[in-house]
Amino acid sequence: MKKHRIPPFAIVGAALLVALPTNGAFAEEAPAPPDAVQTAPENLPTDRMIVKYAAPLGDAQKQEILGTAAEQADVPEAEDTTELKTTADGADVVELTDAVSPDDAADLAQELEQDPAVAYAEPDQLVFTAQIPGMDDQAQEQLGSAAAAAYDADAPYMWALNSLGAPRAWDTATGRGMTIGVVDTGFANHPDLDLNVIGGWDFVSSPSLSNDGNGRDSDARDPGTHSVYGQCWAGSPASKSIWHGTHVAGTAAARRDAYGVVGIAPDATLLNARALGACGTGYVSDMADSVTWLAGAPVAGVPAARKRADVINMSLSMYGSCPVTLQNAINTAWNRGIPVAVAAGNNGQPAINYAPGNCYNVVTVGAVTSDRTRASYSNHGAAVDIYAPGHHILSAGNTGTKGPVAPNSRYDYGTSMASPHVAGTLALMKQKNPSFSSNQLKDLLLTSGDPFASGKTLNTHDALYITSAFKDVYWGRTFYNEIAWMHSSGISKGWASGNTRVYKPVQSITRDQMAAFLYRMAGSPAYTPPKVSPFADVATGQGFYKEMAWMHAKGISTGWVDGRTRLYKPGQAISRDQMAAFLYRMAGKPAYSAPSTSPFADVSTRQGFYKEMAWMHGTGISKGWDDGTYRPGAAVSRDVMAAFLQRFDQKF
Incomplete structure (x- = not known):
């Protein structure tokens, strides 16, 4: 399904809604989030621009182009810039002398694009997580208050597993050999994740947002998203850590063991691309480089991962059109056969107005509750490809309100929680037939979904059922079921043909x-x-x-x-x-x-x-x-x- 762009201006909000800890009794009902969702301000300033030149230029030529555009747009903050880095697709990320308003940033980008030497220009907007509105200090202090060591097998409290048919799907595939790349806040150490993590990189380029004292480095672990007043943007409130990336990773690929939770693809490995820091905030350019790196494409100054991702998850949402820089990165992954699952957003609005859900070459995921109705906060409409469990989702977390303290299991709400259910399912599907293209996997995923009032809901079992283990046997052909049985029962694995198998x-x-x-x-x-x-x-x-x-x-x-x-x-x-x-x-x-x-x-x-x-x-x-x-x-x-x-x- 193609997405339609809207007039540009993007302010980003990740798709986390609520983070609530489990307690010793594992109550039947975790506290529910309010219907009204607080999103981060949609008119935040930015102090960065992304400029892609049509051909290589010298520093003096670049500065002249920037200076002329700054004068024409009446944005003096851009007259003297500092080049920070180059994106994977060759665009410059430059820092202005001060932050400028969204309107000024858009005017500056428009003036830059008038110059024939500029291929495109756009603001490097902030990406951030949305927290539950009205959460007082007492509620904040309760976040992550229960250690997972107190509870062993949490699977009975994970309603989504049985709803999706995941345990039955594991008879066919468990994710073994597949790697799920996660663009998020990084992972805290956790017994359900540690053995599955095969590498990572910290792509947070802003030292003021990193919470680890520097910019990009090789340590992709989450130091916590805690912040002080004004740290993330002018007037941003102080906040406690939410362990968003840890929760997302656990939903996708927590191990099957006697501890904590289990993911949709429990035998898949995880590749950690940390792109969000304090307040769950980062820049679009960092997010784009994360996607590019996970896809196995080169990123300047970053060594290649020992294995590229097979599926990528982005539990993020931003108001406005899809940034060109991010779209280019997504295209790189998609065209390499790496499907990209993204959250639709938590604004209760048409998803077409929010990126990356309105980007091309993604699987856009909305959230449903346990009674199979669309969650009130979930973005919706034609831009949503499929809905998945996102309400009252138990997964991995940490007890720390600032830095990490102890692993735990915790409830979260939002399309952030829905997206990794889809990413894990895509990993299972790809394990069955690694030769399938991103488009083929997406088509099969949507075909296998269950119809409901707002569109289709994810059915992990059926997605595996219609994904053939053989390249030459497609769902719907005569005796498809019987041939699939031959494979799953071990009677016939067919013949190897390149990186796939055929049944003849x-x-x-x-x-x-x-x-x-x-x-x-x-x-x-x-x-x-x-x-x-x-x-x-x-x-x-x-x-x-x-x-x-x-x-x-x-x-x-x-x-x-x-x-x-x-x-x-x-x-x-x-x-x-x-x-x-x-x-x-x-x-x-x-x-x-x-x-x-x-x-x-x-x-x-x-x-x-x-x-x-x-x-x-x-x-x-x-x-x-x-x-x-x-x-x-x-x-x-x-x-x-x-x-x-x-x-x-x-x-x-």
Whole structure:
């Protein structure tokens, strides 16, 4: 679904609504947030501009362009600037001598873009989290007051898990081999996260916002988002730490263990891009560089991560159009096959008015409550791709009101909490088929969603169900379910094809392959094959020898006698009458009287394997074709074989 841009000016508010600790009793109802949502001011000044030049220029030329634009826009604060850094797409981030109003920043960007040497210019706006309105000092002191060590398995209190069908989805995929990149406040140390974190970088470039005493560095841990009055913007209130990134990461990929909470993709790893500091505040340019780095693209002055992300989550929301700098970073990830899940925002307004939810190449996520209704605070409308649990969500946190103290489990509310449910689901889907493009994954995610009054709600189980493990088997094709069962049951993993797998559904099954399938369907029982092959045409060292010898030992197939030798004919395609015989014997040759009139128009009661083919009809394993035929001599294709085996498995 394409998003439509709105007239530019963006003030950013991350999508966290409330942070509330759990307590020793694990009350049925955590305190609910008020309907009215306090968002950060939508007219904050900025002291930075992003300028992308059409071609490389010298410092003097850049300063001349900036000075001329400052004079034309009547923004003297831009007449003397300091270049702070270069974004991943080559734009300069410059600091003004003082902060300017949103109108002045927009005028300056417009004047800069009049110069043919400038490709684009835009304000480098602040990104920040929204806190619950009216939270008094006592409530603030209660944040993170209960340590997770006091409670062990918190999964029973995580209503979203069962609502999404996540435990059933784990039978198919758990996120193993996938990495979820999180652009947020960083992670505090936490037993549910630490072993899953494979790296990170601190992208907060403003020392005044970093709360760690410097700008960018290699320590991406969250030192806390606490602030003093006026630290984050003029008049900003003092605030306590909210551990937003820790909560988001836990929802996406907390480990399955005896401690705390569990994430949607519990075996996925986490890559930590810290872009927000005090007050949960940072700059758009830092957010864009975080996305670029997570996508495995180079960022000046930052070493590459040892593994790029497979999915990216951004639990952020800002009023206005999608910044070009951020859109370029998102495009980099999306075009590399890395889907980007973003929060729709908590303003109770049309999501089209808020970025990054109105950016292109994202999955925009709104929030629903446990009764499957849209949360009152969730942004909504056509720009929301899908809704996910965001209300009363239990995940990882910390007890500290300033710096980190002890890990805990805590409740939060907002589209910030909804987005990582989608990111975790995308990681599960991508594990099943890593070759799928971002667009394919998004389409399957939306197709699998459950309809409700405001659009579609996430269904993690169904998203896994329609995401094929095989590149050449798509949801909706004949025997899709049966082929998916073959994979999930371990009977057939297909063939490797590059970085994906193929099933070759219309290829005929050979007799040696059939032996392997039946042996696996029997549970791969302990069996030592004889040192001398029971078949003259099967060597003891060839592929599937053990399985073919097992077929002989079990009496499922004793092959053919040719003179004094016994042959198995391993490379011969198995026919439909032979398949009937194999399955009948596999079932233990159950007592069965074949009817005196054949159920199939092309099968005589006197021909070989008539009893077995009639038994196939009687059990429902195969009713033949609509024209009443069985076609006994036809070769069995791999998709039809999957159907036969699944039906057999259901009955025996």
